[in-house]
Amino acid sequence: MSLAIVANPTAGRGRGQRVAHLVEDILKDKAVDFEILYTNAHRHGIELAEKASRNHEVVAALGGDGTVGEVLEGILHSKSVLGIIPGGTGNDYSRGLGLPRSPAEALDVVLNGTPTAIDVGVETDKVFGVLAGIGFPVTVIEHTNTHRDGPLKGPLAILASVFYTLSHLQTYPVRITLDDEVIEQDVVGIMVMNMPYGGGGLMFAPDARYDDGHLTVCIIGALSKLDLAVTLPKVYFGRHIGHPKLTMARVKRVKFECEPLPKMFDGDLWAKTPFSAHVRPLAARVMLPKKP
Secondary structure, three states: OEEEEEEOOOHHHHHHHHHHHHHHHHHHHHOOEEEEEEOOOOOHHHHHHHHHOOOOOEEEEEEOHHHHHHHHHHHOOOOOEEEEEEOOOOOHHHHHHOOOOOHHHHHHHHHHOEEEEEEEEEEOOOEEOOEEEEEHHHHHHHHHHHOOOOOOOOHHHHHHHHHHHHOOOOOEEEEEEEOOEEEEEEEEEEEEEOOOOEOOOEOOOOOOOOOOOOEEEEEEEOOOHHHHHHHHHHHOOOOOOOOOOEEEEEEOEEEEEOOOOEEEEOOEEEEEOOEEEEEEEEEEEEEEOOOO
């Protein structure tokens, strides 16, 4: 196997660098043919992954969900297989795909796993494998990113940002197109899910699957700060389904039209609305654990 690793050393407030050193040591001990490429700017991972895909069978992302999303975008039109070594804050790709959270165990999957086809969401400005969104979830990511040097790390950092966002909750009027159905609604946030988890383990879409040819849209209608605060803990267990302010829909295409709002893709902020996305069924391959 020929392996390239695109690593984000700043992911997880420096965890990415530590994990990269660990992975390098393991690969050298195993005498694996590999090269490791470090990102140094936003979206640099796309360029590195695209170049690496010309020469390597597997291109692995080492970092957070944003890094994985960049590598996915970089290899999407190649024959390379995506590998994932978690080293970030949320690591929802690993949760959604059933990958080990331990870097050493995740590396073993990269080396010895099974290439498996997954769906990919394609938007005007970006591609995504876990989720895209506007509103409430974007504010959470913005706050997390601007407090990278704080004392909290991992899911706790995201949870702290959630509670900050609750105190600054806003509602937005949005025209939503779900395949051929049009809805006009005031919302606090919308998430387009390709996998169940977002925000470091929040199970927004329990039934979302990465290989069913659909995206799951979670529309959070206008609700009070208290109602959202009470409901959010239930999301960790998927017990929010059925809430009167929540609309869930399985679609192949989705569009949002509203005032210019930042868009988030796999934890990465990029461009502003309008948002228009569709699913590309089984468009990429990722290394997953071998089934017993």
